Amino acid sequence: MTDILVLGAGYTGVAAAIRTAVRTRRTGGRVRLVNASARFTERLRLHQTAAGQRLADFPLQDVVAGTGIEFVQGRVAGLDVERRQARLEDGRVLGYDKLIYALGAVTDASVPGVAEHAFVYDDYAGTVRLAEHLAGLASGTVVVAGGGLTGVESAAEIAEAHPRLHVVLLTRGRPGSMMGERARAHLDAALERLGVEVRTGADITKVLPEGVELAGGELVHSDATLWTTGTRGLPPAAESGLSVDARGRIVVDSALRSVSHPDVYAVGDAAAVSRPYGVLHGTCQSGIPTGLHAADSLAAALRGRTPKAFRFGYVHQPVSLGREDAVIQFTRPDDSPRRWYLKGRAAVAYKEAVSGSPLPTFGLLKRGLVPVWAFALTGGLG
Structure with missing residues (x-):
């Protein structure tokens, strides 16, 4: 039995946990998913919540139902990467053999006040x-x-x-x-x-x-x-001794493993993922593919195989402008703008399609499938 701990249950963490559970089922993987809240937060839609709109409620127990994943509610207080342990605020200590760090990022509050x-x-x-x-x-x-x-x-x-x-x-x-x-x-x-x-x-x-x-x-x-001016990684990463960049994000190799502690994989906003055009910036567009790739890399390592290198290219910059308007800038893989864009009602429909409920995507992952858009963004996953 290999104990696999996934810290953080945002889009990236849930995708990584489900994909890991599916890919390690035959090799004895035991996956536990840790999150401070019992509710899945649609972070892409927090601006709608701020404006007073009520969104659907997704209990995490329901989101991961049928996968064999054990959900643990608790806020991570610290990591001991030498002992392979995560400590929660309530004093519980969770050991692991492999760790996927998906705690995301928090607001950079360095400006006084x-x-x-x-x-x-x-x-x-x-x-x-x-x-x-x-x-x-x-x-x-x-x-x-x-x-x-x-x-x-x-x-x-x-x-x-x-x-x-x-x-x-x-x-x-x-x-x-x-x-x-x-x-x-x-x-x-x-x-x-x-x-x-x-x-x-x-x-x-x-x-x-x-x-x-x-x-x-x-x-x-x-x-x-x-x-809304910027973010940085949460303290547990830097405090644990993991190699981090200037913004507190875990520095990873091409398989999305920590360069200092290869039993730790980092994904989403918590990871400093280098590409030829620069370090990925935090978006759901890049986050979920990192979660899927980390799961595949971990599964390959457990089988004694060499993980494939992560590949990723941006596709678009979708921006809602209230409920009745939006603009979509289509991009080159390096996120520079192409000539094509959508606006108005067509852009609203597109934006809702790409940032709607994540449950269909998670449902595909539970069945061992990778969504078509993930193939498009990454050029194919191993």
Whole structure:
């Protein structure tokens, strides 16, 4: 019996756990999946939760039912990679032979005041608190910090759901800067239509209880500040002695094994996965393929085979702009924009198709199948 521990049950962790259970069933794999919450969080849709929309509830026990996976509810407090143990906050210690680290990332709160005064998307409960706070405001200003895709989606969603509130998007660069010119033009027009005030060149130096301070001393009033400017790996990785990069992500080899501790595999936002065009940035688009590949690499190692090298290419940059609009920028494998894009209703339908309920994907994995989109993104999995 090989004890396989999967830490984290987001999109990537659940995909890795199910794929591992299927691929190691005949070689005596025992898979345990650890997560702080008993609920599967649709992280791709947290901006909808923030705007007050109720999403479907997926208990993790139901998500992994029929796979033989043992679900363990508990928050990871630390790792001992020499003893091969994970310690939970309640004192329980879980041993393992192989570990898949899928704890994801948390908001980079290095700017003063973020931890104390800003709302973040680190978990479902925190997002619900933001939704409740916004619902309680009769009027006022909401500051969304960060002009990446998460910031843009959040600003649009909140502005559409709460037209009485003034939404200000503060960003150093242009919103959607990674997109092509025509897709960016549609994005800009949508934000203007929704009444979102976009301020570029904004360098936030401090978050205050009732606003944010910019470089130069200007104060921007805010009745709620949402921080979406960047993420970093959780402390257990660096504190354990695993090799991590400057953002606290576990550095992995081509099989997605830790370069310092090969019994540990890292996936999703928690991993620094190098490709010829750079290190993968955290998205579900790249995350689930890493989870599937780590499972295959682990299964190959248990059979005494050499794991295949991970391959991945980006396909698109999907951005919702409220419930009635969206824009999809299609990309080259290195994530640079192609000429093609979708907008409006067609983009809404596309976005809902690629970021809808994960249960069909998990259902395919339970049957030992890999979704077609995973083949497209990775060029084929071993």
